[in-house]
Amino acid sequence: MSTILVVDDEQGIREVLQDVLADEGHRVIPVEDGFRALEVLETGGVDLVVLDVWLPNMGGIDVLKRIRERWPEVEVVVISGHANINMAVQAVKIGAFDFLEKPLSLEKTITVVENALKMEALKRENRTLKQSIQSEDEMIGSGEGMGKVRELIEQSADSEARILILGENGTGKELVAREIHRRSRRAQAPFVEVNCASIPETLIESELFGHEKGAFTDAHAQRKGKFELANGGTLFLDEIADMSLNTQAKVLRVLQEMKFERIGGEKSIHVDVRVIAATNRNIREEIRSGRFREDLYFRINVIPIFVPPLRDRIEDLPDLIDYFMGRFKRSAGGPEKSFSEQSMRLLGTYPWPGNIRELKNFIERINIMTEEKVISADSVRRYLTSRSDWDKGEALKGFESMKLNEAKDEFEREFLVKKLEENERNITRTSRALGITPSHLHNKIKKHGIEIKK
Ligand SMILES: Nc1ncnc2c1ncn2[C@@H]1O[C@H](COP(=O)(O)OP(=O)(O)OP(=O)(O)O)[C@@H](O)[C@H]1O
Ligand SMILES: [Mg+2]
Numbered sequence: 001m002s003t004i005l006v007v008d009d010e011q012g013i014r015e016v017l018q019d020v021l022a023d024e025g026h027r028v029i030p031v032e033d034g035f036r037a038l039e040v041l042e043t044g045g046v047d048l049v050v051l052d053v054w055l056p057n058m059g060g061i062d063v064l065k066r067i068r069e070r071w072p073e074v075e076v077v078v079i080s081g082h083a084n085i086n087m088a089v090q091a092v093k094i095g096a097f098d099f100l101e102k103p104l105s106l107e108k109t110i111t112v113v114e115n116a117l118k119m120e121a122l123k124r125e126n127r128t129l130k131q132s133i134q135s136e137d138e139m140i141g142s143g144e145g146m147g148k149v150r151e152l153i154e155q156s157a158d159s160e161a162r163i164l165i166l167g168e169n170g171t172g173k174e175l176v177a178r179e180i181h182r183r184s185r186r187a188q189a190p191f192v193e194v195n196c197a198s199i200p201e202t203l204i205e206s207e208l209f210g211h212e213k214g215a216f217t218d219a220h221a222q223r224k225g226k227f228e229l230a231n232g233g234t235l236f237l238d239e240i241a242d243m244s245l246n247t248q249a250k251v252l253r254v255l256q257e258m259k260f261e262r263i264g265g266e267k268s269i270h271v272d273v274r275v276i277a278a279t280n281r282n283i284r285e286e287i288r289s290g291r292f293r294e295d296l297y298f299r300i301n302v303i304p305i306f307v308p309p310l311r312d313r314i315e316d317l318p319d320l321i322d323y324f325m326g327r328f329k330r331s332a333g334g335p336e337k338s339f340s341e342q343s344m345r346l347l348g349t350y351p352w353p354g355n356i357r358e359l360k361n362f363i364e365r366i367n368i369m370t371e372e373k374v375i376s377a378d379s380v381r382r383y384l385t386s387r388s389d390w391d392k393g394e395a396l397k398g399f400e401s402m403k404l405n406e407a408k409d410e411f412e413r414e415f416l417v418k419k420l421e422e423n424e425r426n427i428t429r430t431s432r433a434l435g436i437t438p439s440h441l442h443n444k445i446k447k448h449g450i451e452i453k454k
Helices: 011-024 034-042 058-072 082-093 106-136 144-157 175-182 203-208 245-257 283-288 296-298 308-331 341-349 355-369 377-383 387-396 404-422 428-433 438-447
Strands: 003-009 027-031 049-053 075-080 098-101 161-167 191-195 234-238 259-261 268-270 274-279 305-308
Touching: 003 011, 003 034, 011 027, 011 106, 027 034, 034 049, 034 058, 034 075, 034 203, 049 058, 049 106, 058 075, 058 082, 075 106, 075 283, 082 098, 098 106, 144 175, 144 305, 144 308, 161 296, 175 191, 175 234, 203 245, 245 259, 259 296, 268 341, 274 305, 283 308, 305 438, 308 355, 341 377, 404 428, 404 438
Parallel strands: 003 027, 003 049, 049 075, 075 098, 161 274, 161 305, 191 234, 234 274
Antiparallel strands: 259 268
């Protein structure tokens, strides 16, 4: 159901529109002049305005102008008499969706109103999509680690300097690269990404430099390479350490001269491209072992930016969790969920080997998998990906230096305390859960000196 504001000084027209549009399932608010219309709009919730152009006091065109300025998302359909049809045309020029001519044809009225409502819904959808794309790019983290990264971005974005972004899998290297581009003078030009690890060795040159028609068997048409596509903008060479030595040599040449030929082509192509590279490998180690050219390293590593792993900036975890929970909720709906204090503590001890990408996936998974509104530590354990290793380590923490008997005793004590808590310290129920008799449980409680006051 949509809410339609009808503005007309003729009572007859207001009544007709009210009947027709209510029959179509809409809520109609009839008012007789422009001032009243603006008051109603101010209270919000109006999807469409049907507006007479010829109004007493404030004229329809003025009302329309105000609506366009203040509520750009609200569509307006104007009504005009035959005598003032040129005003209707003017109204469409300044942003009315369409106009209706008096005397009103029912059919036409319904069609135009439905179309305007459709347009309004599309605009709204478009806006939410845009917002979700924008928030995709947000860089969360106000701790010292990300602070340094931000500072480097700030200092280097506006320069033309080449940048090498280093960091483990999923730490946000690509996000940093995009942020640099966005803040650079090249922001309006393309950001082109090449993932050097995912392209087979035989295709990478064609991918980077393009080819002429007939350059090789499958080259049925001319194709531009990424260097050309990025002209004027930024080329992001991701996983650069995964490039073969042969390709490295060619890329080095382009970076020195900023010109190249398409495969099978003669013509030399000049480009103006800023290169940002990234790798999760230890690049010095790659150089030492002869897998990466040192001269290329110097070419790309004018400004290095190291993105620290999540476990070294765990202070950012609460903000990141908030952010991803919010995003999940926005895209999937459902009730507001949160983590219990205990599960937050637990998440803080997890080493996050997959970094932010793992955290993001985890939040999505746990939101889908659990019904709990306050997510418990048990669920957290269950839905963390690589928890097995960590759980083992976690379970053995504190036991490492003990003799077997000590460790068994200690474990028994902790286990009893946990089970007693779970069963609200009820002896009968706890013993049943443990599979021992109540008197056996009493003995063990005494032996371990566990207090069972409620
Ligand atoms: N600081 C951050 N704030 C919000 N989201 C982030 C942040 N860092 C990374 N992300 C998100 O985490 C995911 C992984 O980030 P990204 O792809 O940039 O990592 P990467 O370092 O390039 O990973 P890989 O080495 O695996 O290619 C992306 O969805 C990204 O939007
Ligand atoms: Mg990446």
